[in-house]
Amino acid sequence: xxxxxxxxxxxxxxxxxxxxxxxxxxxxxxxxxxxxxxxxxxxxxxxxxxxxxxxxxxxxxxxxxxxxxxxxxxxxxxxxxxxxxxxxxxxxxxxxxxxxxx
Amino acid sequence: xxxxxxxxxxxxxxxxxxxxxxxxxxxxxxxxxxxxxxxxxxxxxxxxxxxxxxxxxxxxxxxxxxxxxxxxxxxxxxxxxxxxxxxxxxxxxxxxxxxxxxxxxxxxxxxxxxxxxxxxxxxxxxxxxxxxxxxxxxxxxxxxxxxxxxxxxxxxxxxxxxxxxxxxxxxxxxxxxxxxxxxxxxxxxxxxxxxxxxxxxxxxxxxxxxxxxxxxxxxxxxxxxxxxxxxxxxxxxxxxxxxxxxxxxxxxxxxxxxxxxxxxxxxxxxxxxxxxxxxxxxxxxxxxxxxxx
Numbered sequence: 001x002x003x004x005x006x007x008x009x010x011x012x013x014x015x016x017x018x019x020x021x022x023x024x025x026x027x028x029x030x031x032x033x034x035x036x037x038x039x040x041x042x043x044x045x046x047x048x049x050x051x052x053x054x055x056x057x058x059x060x061x062x063x064x065x066x067x068x069x070x071x072x073x074x075x076x077x078x079x080x081x082x083x084x085x086x087x088x089x090x091x092x093x094x095x096x097x098x099x100x101x102x
Numbered sequence: 103x104x105x106x107x108x109x110x111x112x113x114x115x116x117x118x119x120x121x122x123x124x125x126x127x128x129x130x131x132x133x134x135x136x137x138x139x140x141x142x143x144x145x146x147x148x149x150x151x152x153x154x155x156x157x158x159x160x161x162x163x164x165x166x167x168x169x170x171x172x173x174x175x176x177x178x179x180x181x182x183x184x185x186x187x188x189x190x191x192x193x194x195x196x197x198x199x200x201x202x203x204x205x206x207x208x209x210x211x212x213x214x215x216x217x218x219x220x221x222x223x224x225x226x227x228x229x230x231x232x233x234x235x236x237x238x239x240x241x242x243x244x245x246x247x248x249x250x251x252x253x254x255x256x257x258x259x260x261x262x263x264x265x266x267x268x269x270x271x272x273x274x275x276x277x278x279x280x281x282x283x284x285x286x287x288x289x290x291x292x293x294x295x296x297x298x299x300x301x302x303x304x305x306x307x308x309x310x311x312x313x314x315x316x317x318x319x320x321x322x323x324x325x326x327x328x329x330x331x332x333x334x335x336x337x338x339x340x341x342x343x344x345x346x347x348x349x350x351x352x353x354x355x356x357x358x359x360x361x362x363x364x365x366x367x368x369x370x371x372x373x374x375x376x377x378x379x380x381x382x383x384x385x386x387x388x389x390x391x392x393x394x395x
Contacts, residue, residue, distance in 0.1 A: 005364060030185045057135055062124075065128055068127075068311060
């Protein structure tokens with residue numbers, strides 16, 4: 001797993017602007033809070049959601065919900081490694097797992 | 103026979119909890135990872151978990167409550183419904199006491215028509231479900247002299263494979279059935295579980311985001327049918343309970359053209375007055391100790 005710091009630094013080098021504690025409104029009308037939002041000049045967005053210490057499946061599916069509703073790429077930030085089941089779940093929902101916090 | 107004597111594992115397995123405010127889309131997906139009957143809705147704060155209860159009733163989220171909520175929505179609001187708090191698609195149920203008689207579980211299943219019930223023991227909650235009762239044939243707690251033919255239902259609910267999901271689900275909810283067979287397609291059926299998995303697949307959700315009606319804009323054939331297992335009618339209920347697969351939410355059998363579901367394996371013998379609940383050795387010892395006092 002890559003570190004979240006390296007991942008978002010890499011996006012900055014590609015021209016993304018990075019904001020912390022951001023909000024995005026989804027197609028459902030719900031406003032989602034994310035811990036980090038990176039956006040490039042073409043409008044492509046990548047969000048990062050930090051772990052809240054809940055059940056891993058709940059957190060990964062919640063991050064997927066933001067990705068779906070806002071039409072963005074999403075990363076889930078964990079403080080340490082995850083088990084095989086969580087890794088597979090993240091892969092299924094195309095959620096990038098990163099270590100560390102923003 | 104007391105419930106906690108018959109089924110001690112209920113409180114040893116984790117009860118999936120759902121924090122208040124969790125969206126239906128997350129709760130609905132969790133019902134399938136792994137397959138679960140019910141999720142209990144709780145409030146958390148200051149490191150404490152508080153079970154949401156009112157007048158002794160608890161809030162739970164189930165596939166049935168979710169489907170009822172979805173069907174009550176206007177098709178243009180289907181996608182928005184998925185983002186509502188799960189409390190808006192929940193049921194309020196009264197838990198059984200863990201020291202209730204095992205018979206109370208059967209009575210509760212008859213009353214609610216659900217194949218699960220919430221059980222409470224000193225502020226802790228667990229779920230007792232049909233697979234738990236079916237397992238009691240193997241431990242000798244439940245006994246019946248009925249054969250599988252005796253518990254089969256000969257009125258099998260079926261619809262053409264081209265039936266839309268909205269119509270199919272409406273019928274399933276109205277009739278309180280979990281499976282619909284495909285007319286003229288042998289042993290093939292679609293269960294509510296397959297439909298939930300289909301609705302909550304990333305592909306369907308992406309389509310629904312762009313056109314909310316797409317949540318149910320598909321047919322039974324699109325969902326993909328599974329095949330019921332054909333068995334001989336002479337097998338006993340106890341023999342069949344050995345091949346029951348609880349991890350498959352859609353498991354069912356066909357015998358002599360009749361349908362046998364997990365419900366039929368325990369609830370039919372109960373309703374027919376042909377189910378005996380036997381005391382376990384530990385209960386006999388406990389009772390004899392009580393009498394000795």
